[in-house]
Amino acid sequence: MLNPITEIKASITTAKVIQRDLNQTLKEKQKAIHSFYSAKEKAEQTACSDKTPEVPTKTNITAEKTAPPKRIIADEEKEKQLLEMAKAHYQSYEDVAKFAKALDLRPGIVYLTLKHHSFIKQTESTQYRVLDSYYKNNGNLRAITEDVKLNVWLVSKTLEQLGISPNWASYKERAETGNVGDWAEEEFKRLVPNALDMNIQYQMNNPVFDFIVNEKTIDVKSANPRASRNTFQYAFRIRSHIDDEVPDFFCFFLIKDKIKEPKQGNYHILLIPKEILPEKNLSITIVPKGVVANSAMYWDFEVEPSALAAMLGDL
Structure with a gap:
């Protein structure tokens, strides 16, 4: 048994370790959130500029000429x-x-x-x-x-x-299987055509994540609304059995009306960094948009379908 002085020293050291870990976790979460909002702002600006093409100016032309050459391989x-x-x-x-x-x-x-x-x-x-x-x-x-x-x-x-x-x-389209999760992967590919499909390029039914975009791993999931008391909610499983290989982002497709066909206009997209999700939970539930609850904060990470590709390119 430790004497009182040693116990105090051990407690102080433990507190310092916890504080250090908390500070590190806080920095990681702040960085993830900041990156998300920066990319979202750029994506929304890109979506707007696509609608009203910018007339080239001398400044723009000069910038294009002096821009660094495009590199596809990160290394x-x-x-x-x-x-x-x-x-x-x-x-x-x-x-x-x-x-x-x-x-x-x-x-x-x-x-x-x-x-x-x-x-x-x-x-x-x-x-x-x-x-x-x-x-x-x-x-x-x-x-x-x-x-x-x-x-x-x-x-x-x-x-x-x-x-x-x-x-x-x-050749047999996954969207025809009737599985809403398979449909979501096909819809993600349509929205982000440059995404590397791990189910095709790596192995079928990759257990950890579905796509790679801009060197970021993304797991695509979808859910129909399900009844919960006087309202409804969405439920997602977010942790793989391979605990040390959590994808960088989860792309959630939330179907608005499960009676209707899951297609553009009948879903919301939430693109959530892994740092935002609870570390120990195997699943999360998300309340409908506008409902007051702790999980309502996930709606801060909603992305317009038309901006998804541009946003992932900036993250």
Whole structure:
């Protein structure tokens, strides 16, 4: 048993540790909230500017000329290695998969980088059209066939020639399964077309998160309203069984009217940073918009569908 002085010292040290951890947690939450609102403001401004195109001025033209070159790969050294490899060895589209494997990069990133640096030039060849559509549609085989206006057998054979396995599972649209969660993932892909779909590019039914956008992991969830006393609420499961791999953001689709088809105009979107959610809870409930309750604060993170892609690009 500790003597009184030692017990006091232990208590003081414990208090200091708790204070330190609280301060760190506070800083993380403040940073997450600040980033969210900054990105939301930019996204809303972008949405407004899309409606009324800005007339270029001399200042704008100068800024465009002096802007730093666009970089697709976050790791500058790997981008340099890829470009050197491409200068020495690039011959055809088949090299995309080879370069990706050699540098441990995603093929989509390699393709976009090579295309940006003019190694891959737009042509009307079947290979180019199929490959370009493959990355544009995150490998969704049905979407590719509809995009390039070719039959599925020619598309799948072309992909195989390029060293890519056709994703036959994606040919049956997840939106047709009747699962509102599957619909939400399809709707997210429609709203954020540049999102990397982990269910297609990595593994089917990835248990931790569904998409990667701007190097941020995002788990997409949806819920119909369910009765609760004199009102209704939305319930979401927010924690994976892999506790140390919580996604950076949760994108919640809240269906307004469960009787109607879940589509644009019949849902709200809440984009919530992981720092905002309770750390130990496995699920949360959210009250309807305008209802006074603790969970009403989640509505502060509502995002307009048209601004979602721009916002994720700025986070």
